[in-house]
Amino acid sequence: MALAVVVFLALIALVLFLIGRISGRRGDRAVALGFVGPTLLLVAVGLVYPALRTILQSFQQADGSGFVGLDNYQFIFTNSDQLTVLRNTALWVVVTPFVATGIGLVYAVLIDRARVEAFAKALIFLPMAISFVGASIIWKFVYEFRPEQGNIQQIGLLNQVLVWLGFSPQQFLVNAPWNTLFLIAVMIWVQAGFAMTVLSAAIKAIPDDIIEAARLDGVSGVGLFRHITVPSIRPALVVVLTTIGIATLKVFDIVRTMTGGQFDTNVVANEFYTQAFRADQGGIGAALAVVLFALVVPIVAYNIRQLRASEAR
Amino acid sequence: MTTSAPTAVVPSVARTISTTASRGKKRLTSPWASLAAVVIAVLWTLPTLGLLVTSFREETDIRRTGWWTALSDPTFTLDNYREALGRESGGGGLVDYLVNSFVITVPSVVIPMVLAALAAYAFAWIHFPGRDFLFIAVFALQIVPIQVTLIPLLTLFVQGDVGEFVRIWVAHSTFALPLAVFLLHNFMRDVPAELIEAARVDGAGHVKTFFSVVLPLMTPALAAFGIFQFLWVWNDLLVALTFAGGTPQTAPMTVALANLSGTRGTDWYLLSAGAFISIVIPVVVFLALQRYFVRGLLAGSVKG
Numbered sequence: 215m216a217l218a219v220v221v222f223l224a225l226i227a228l229v230l231f232l233i234g235r236i237s238g239r240r241g242d243r244a245v246a247l248g249f250v251g252p253t254l255l256l257v258a259v260g261l262v263y264p265a266l267r268t269i270l271q272s273f274q275q276a277d278g279s280g281f282v283g284l285d286n287y288q289f290i291f292t293n294s295d296q297l298t299v300l301r302n303t304a305l306w307v308v309v310t311p312f313v314a315t316g317i318g319l320v321y322a323v324l325i326d327r328a329r330v331e332a333f334a335k336a337l338i339f340l341p342m343a344i345s346f347v348g349a350s351i352i353w354k355f356v357y358e359f360r361p362e363q364g365n366i367q368q369i370g371l372l373n374q375v376l377v378w379l380g381f382s383p384q385q386f387l388v389n390a391p392w393n394t395l396f397l398i399a400v401m402i403w404v405q406a407g408f409a410m411t412v413l414s415a416a417i418k419a420i421p422d423d424i425i426e427a428a429r430l431d432g433v434s435g436v437g438l439f440r441h442i443t444v445p446s447i448r449p450a451l452v453v454v455l456t457t458i459g460i461a462t463l464k465v466f467d468i469v470r471t472m473t474g475g476q477f478d479t480n481v482v483a484n485e486f487y488t489q490a491f492r493a494d495q496g497g498i499g500a501a502l503a504v505v506l507f508a509l510v511v512p513i514v515a516y517n518i519r520q521l522r523a524s525e526a527r
Numbered sequence: 528m529t530t531s532a533p534t535a536v537v538p539s540v541a542r543t544i545s546t547t548a549s550r551g552k553k554r555l556t557s558p559w560a561s562l563a564a565v566v567i568a569v570l571w572t573l574p575t576l577g578l579l580v581t582s583f584r585e586e587t588d589i590r591r592t593g594w595w596t597a598l599s600d601p602t603f604t605l606d607n608y609r610e611a612l613g614r615e616s617g618g619g620g621l622v623d624y625l626v627n628s629f630v631i632t633v634p635s636v637v638i639p640m641v642l643a644a645l646a647a648y649a650f651a652w653i654h655f656p657g658r659d660f661l662f663i664a665v666f667a668l669q670i671v672p673i674q675v676t677l678i679p680l681l682t683l684f685v686q687g688d689v690g691e692f693v694r695i696w697v698a699h700s701t702f703a704l705p706l707a708v709f710l711l712h713n714f715m716r717d718v719p720a721e722l723i724e725a726a727r728v729d730g731a732g733h734v735k736t737f738f739s740v741v742l743p744l745m746t747p748a749l750a751a752f753g754i755f756q757f758l759w760v761w762n763d764l765l766v767a768l769t770f771a772g773g774t775p776q777t778a779p780m781t782v783a784l785a786n787l788s789g790t791r792g793t794d795w796y797l798l799s800a801g802a803f804i805s806i807v808i809p810v811v812v813f814l815a816l817q818r819y820f821v822r823g824l825l826a827g828s829v830k831g
Binding site: 215223230231233247248249252261262267271321325336337338339340343345351352353356358369374407412415466467470483487496499511514 | 557560561563564567568571572573574575577578581589590591592593594595629630633634637638641642643645646648649650653654655656658661665668669670671672673674675676677678679680683692693696697698700701702704705708732733734735737758761762763764765768769781784785788795798799801802805806809810812813814817821824825
């Protein structure tokens, strides 16, 4: 590791030393190449080329021996298991951003200017530092199920709460379609802190004058939230929603760690991994990756348009 | 920041009675609001607390009773951590994986940081043909999901006989570059042009200008990105699963835990301790450098 870092830094230093020797205006291109070259090379080899290859591969057989047209895509959009995967992905990407952003927004408003604001924020923000694998384990334990018989006690908090309330314990991660919602809860738990931080900053940027004026007009409480706060931070809301939406589309760690995609909980990002690296179905895997790509593009495009619009003002 | 807010209403009246402005800053203080905030805070904290308490309980206790019973009858032990870290049988000890996580993370943070800083400088301050097009192209690559690149990249690595660690370093560095260049470029543009020009007039080349003028100013931005990248790489599962091979020689903590979770779902004494070993390092980094992290987060998403 240390060796790798040293070798890398030495290489960069050598390049910089060489281009540092070149002086004068004519040298600008060479200098620029030295500065930008390594980055361009890496993204060309590591992102552009593979992306093009994958698109090509999605039209090929599993072993890449021949073209099969749209067969891989047809499989994804007709096979019943794959349709479940698509349905779950849709559920994830519709529910997660809105709930996470909603909770983040409400919390940001509630604790704004509170005495313990910094501490209160840290509590919600902390899950962001935890890996999805770690978060999955934490929640798997909350959902842990013990059959209702004899002297067996629940060790998962959620089931214990059910028992305390007089209900019978549930297998949260097994019973479809609810289990997908319980997986989504983990993603919301991780992402709400991100939403809260960004939105809190946006709320603080609302000029006091506006709030004061509204108060003089007799607006307060929920009205203030609806008519002043939310419209004022609309650009930030869009950014947060799209960012979480994109992250949600690509996440597979939670499904992989908690259910492995069993019990009808699979999503595109996890099915991609299974097909491409476990089932040796490179073509289908590639097609799934392309579907993921196709789903991300419009979200990002919308995001960039919003950003442009807010910058143009 | 405002779009449709009634800015027109902002009256001079509001300024004249600024004494009430401080009162106007008062937040929503109904008891229901406070209660809602507390409920959310508890919901967000309890799951982690539960697993943390569990990781210090005796194996038999974990299997028989809920962690909340330990609060009234506390018997705690470090055995779970000892066993999770150092299990000899079957090579299941997590120490190897923990070391791998470090070996993977450090170069994967340093390499893109250096490359992106250089590229961002060039995109901001060196005139060369195709500059704007290339910058937009690199920025646009953010929309490529990692999943799209994995299969061909693995083929390339296998053909080139590239070792597992090098694969992961290259992959993480590459995937980080579009965002890193974008973030650092934003900060780079905030450096006053006069500073750069002054250095240039004094006869400093771009290399010298970069190191003596720009780099010192960039430290907070670099820190912000560094934390981002550290958390992302440390917490990554997908790249590690694809390129690390899953062995104790090369796989990081996340892979070990995911496997442990899959095959030994009921071994909560190992899983809870293992989870906390993997969590503690990013959380410490995160808490120590939170300020930079938040700033980096806001630089990327909120303008103004």
